[in-house]
Amino acid sequence: MDAILEVVALVLGFVGWVMVGVALPNRYWRTSTVDGNVITTSTIYENLWMSCATDSTGVHNCREFPSLLALSGYIQASRALMITSIVCGTFGLVAALIGLQCSKAGGENYVLKGRITGAAGVCFLLQGVCTMVAVSWYAFNITQDFFDPFHYGIRYEIGEGLYIGWCSAVLAIAGGACLTCSCKMGTSEKYPLPHQSRGTVYSGAAPSRSGVATSTYGRNVYV
Template sequence: MVFLTTKMMQRTALFVTVGGLVTSLITAFLPLWKTMNSELNEVENYYSGLWHMCVFTEEVGVQCKAYESTLALPGDLQASRVLMLASLGTGALAVPVAFLAMEGVEVCGGRPGLRRGLLLLSGVLSWVSGLATLAPVSIVAYGTVVEFWDEKLPDVVPRWEFGEAMFSGWFGGLALVIGGTLFFVGVCMGDFDARPPSPPATTPPRETRRATHYLKTEVL
């Protein structure tokens, strides 16, 4: 295919990685990780995130309040904060590293070894960033499911459910992992293009047999 080149693969990987990074950044600060609606008071809706909790009422609107104490938070929420920050840090580092190593950028011109190493590093950082995004979202999702189906809680007690930020977190994490994989594919394509051309196969010349005509003579 004409469009499936090493340069196009690198640009696609960078585009997917940037998209996943932006989605993870938005997910980290959205207060929509978990939602709760009380059946006793349907006017109020509660939203919980990593950094603050919000309540929505028809009279006042949305009111958010940050968590007062970090140490008083549950362990899964504290781990999710650390992992999301690690994801944003590694993803933010993967983007400029990949940009410097792309074909068409003169920073690594004439140094294919350095370009290849930076692309591999960017792919690894994208993978780490994606996994660091998927982990906290999955941890919070698991805890939400366990609490929702806890038979010890009375039925009248409202329970947390999945918020929109969890789905965007899964999408952002997968995008980062796919972007890192595309960087690896771009490196493999570059290695394939850099191989010396193989000499054309030569076939040995055919031996042509010439028919020898003998003239039979008799000596009288």
Template sequence: MAPSALQNGGFILGLIGAAALIAATAMNKWSVKDRQGDVVTSVYTYKGLWQDCETTTSGFTECRPLYGLLGFSGTFQAVRALMIVGVVLAVLGTVISVFSLSCLTMNKMEDTTKAKMSLTAGIMFIIAGVCGIAGGSIYAHQIVSSFMMSSYSNYGGGYEQGMMGGGMGMGMGMGGGMSGGLPRYTFGPALFVAWIGGGVLLIAGILKSVSFKEMVKDDEKPRYPGVVYKPQSHSQTEVIDHHMEQRKGEQKYV
């Protein structure tokens, strides 16, 4: 495959993955309240990395910002940090990827420089994709743990509620839930957006890295055009005249 096609494909996928990672980080629906088995309620609760929100059936939404650093667990802060690092690297990789495109001509920029920039953008995309997938997976693991503990809240429910409320830093005790137990939360759409964005960034990084190899191979090929040797053609009269001159010269010496 041509290096330009790999570069363009990696750039487009990197742009899509960066947009998905930014959207997932800003979304509030990382976890949503599970309504299965609940009594009909007029409050819809969902939580994100930066806000906990409640929406009523009338359409009124109230969100509580999650400010500060000391009030949340290390796991929750790690998810925030992973998503922020992923967003920053994805954006930087997209900017570098623009300047490394072979279709973009810039003065005094060699092909080897563009190849190195393409590899740098590919590495950034791969790291950003890993950060997005890891952040979503860690958050999903906490949701699964909270779901299992709330399902078996009869076994030390008070301790589990305190542990999960402070462990995840997501306000697990906010809003109703199962009668006599903990509220249960399930996966929100932001998790799937983060996973998809991370996977797209991984593919983009691989394409950019492969394009680096192709660009290096093309740069090693000789750049000068081939020279075709053509023997000098002589007409028959020129050959005869040259032969006669040689014979005259021989007779003169004799």
């Protein structure tokens, strides 16, 4: 059961890692809303790296943000968190491939493989947490500006990139939790407590000094 759980956790972590790579360059982190606009000539959509616009004829025009320091603090933090998420997911995948019980990469040392599997679970958990914080923080600022009555600039709505990020975070957290639980279960099953003995059969007669079991029993042996 531990091997199956580890494989499922690896698949969840891998899918979450791929979805982070899809969400990061996605252009639709936020899109301009048409709520309250009588005439809409163009649609503006942005992500962490650039701002794009498309008109009614379907012509797209994108420009990258000119300065990193001129950006809002939450955008800079979201960039750092998403990059950290990808790095943690990469380390988690490598560690999971080495630490799996069905993998021959780590040899037959199951104590070391269990520790590597636990480290992979922690990396996946960090990936999910970083992604969740980045997309949730970004979405919070979108909703805050949208419902602010004193905000007279462009109002944005949540784009598909954030939904992909949320899904990837949930998958990564689930995969990391499964790897961590599998590591603990495998350790508790393979290494019992010292006072426990399994598969030991004790004979009724004690062996003699010469190494040959005696076949004669005295009267005092039976109670």
